Amino acid sequence: MKKFIINNYLEDIRKKIPAYDLMLEIIFNSILKIETDISQIKNILAIGGQSFEAKNLSKIYNNSKITIVEPSEIMLNIVKNECEDLKNLEYICDKFENYKNDRNFQLCLCLLVLQFVEEPRSFLEKIYNSLDKNGLFIISIFSNKQLAYWKEFALSRGAKKEQVEKTFNNQSEVMNVLSPDYTETLLKEIGFLKIEKISEILSVDMWIAEK
Numbered sequence: 001m002k003k004f005i006i007n008n009y010l011e012d013i014r015k016k017i018p019a020y021d022l023m024l025e026i027i028f029n030s031i032l033k034i035e036t037d038i039s040q041i042k043n044i045l046a047i048g049g050q051s052f053e054a055k056n057l058s059k060i061y062n063n064s065k066i067t068i069v070e071p072s073e074i075m076l077n078i079v080k081n082e083c084e085d086l087k088n089l090e091y092i093c094d095k096f097e098n099y100k101n102d103r104n105f106q107l108c109l110c111l112l113v114l115q116f117v118e119e120p121r122s123f124l125e126k127i128y129n130s131l132d133k134n135g136l137f138i139i140s141i142f143s144n145k146q147l148a149y150w151k152e153f154a155l156s157r158g159a160k161k162e163q164v165e166k167t168f169n170n171q172s173e174v175m176n177v178l179s180p181d182y183t184e185t186l187l188k189e190i191g192f193l194k195i196e197k198i199s200e201i202l203s204v205d206m207w208i209a210e211k
Contacts, residue, residue, distance in 0.1 A: 009075065010050065015159040017112065017142070018150070018201045026198060027109070027138060028056045031208060035136050036107060043067065045108040045130060047096050051082035053109060058086045067105075071095045097123065104132045110139045112204075114183065115175040121186055128190050131211040137192065140206035144177045150203040180205045 014020050041064050046053055049068040057066050069092045070076040076093050083089055092099055097119075108127055117123045127137060151168045155161060167174045180200065184207065187195050192209035199206045 009078070010052070012159070013112070015157040016154045016164070018153055018204055019199075020204075022201075023111070023140060023199065023204070023206055024052060024056070026206075028060065031138065031198065032060060032107075035208065041106045043103050043105045043107075045069070045101075045105040045127075047108070047110040047127075048113045049079065049109060049111075051079045053111070054079055054083045054086065054089055057109075058083070058088055061107075062088065064088060065090060067092060067101075069094065069096045069099050096126065101130055104135070105130055106132050106135050108135065108137050110137070111206075112140055112142055114139065115142045115178050117176065120176060120178065120183075121190070124186055124190050128192065128211060133211055135211045137209045137211070138206070139183075139187075139209070140204060141178050141180070141183055142175065143180050143183070143203050143205055144171060145180065145205075146202045147171070153202060183207075 017023075038061060041061050044057055044061060044064050044066045046057065046066060046068045048070055054066060054068060057064075066088055067090045068076070068079060070079070071094060073093050076091055080091060097117075108131060110127065114120055114123065131137060147168050151164055154164045171177050180197070183205070184195060184197070187207065187209050192211060194210040195207055196209070197205060197207050
């Protein structure tokens with residue numbers, strides 16, 4: 001799992017990711033309301049979770065323990081500073097691949113992380129094994145689809161031209177090249193059930209799945 005040290009990460013990602021805020025709204029204002037029973041959610045895992053995720057999870061599941069696993073100390077400190085008044089957050093500064101959990105989770109969010117993971121299959125297998133039976137998994141990726149449209153979108157939003165051009169011209173130098181079909185196949189092969197694609201906007205895809 002790749003480290004990020006961008007201080008203005010949210011500003012940067014909103015320029016690069018189509019409908020980033022809409023994706024979060026769909027999760028917190030729709031999916032979680034329908035797919036989870038608050039009383040049954042005791043432990044939540046947020047891989048690479050940002051402060052907006054943490055605040056909304058804490059608001060909905062105020063009696064649950066929320067574990068945020070993030071390899072970058074700088075990024076994790078940003079979340080800590082912005083969520084210092086929240087008492088149900090646990091912070092783990094490490095790669096998820098190295099994380100040794102002492103409990104299973106009923107809910108896991110992994111948003112726009114998988115494309116930066118060295119071994120996507122083993123990463124997803126570890127998530128699967130970390131979930132309780134019937135645990136809910138929400139995942140989004142940046143794929144290799146519609147990159148030409150994405151490039152123009154990102155540039156029009158003010159994203160750094162050098163970074164956009166590098167991703168467009170040689171995506172494999174920046175991240176793993178993941179297709180939506182490959183990602184969905186991995187989820188099925190690992191054993192996830194009820195896999196449902198929730199959204200697809202240019203190069204960004206999001207699914208929910210159940211263990």
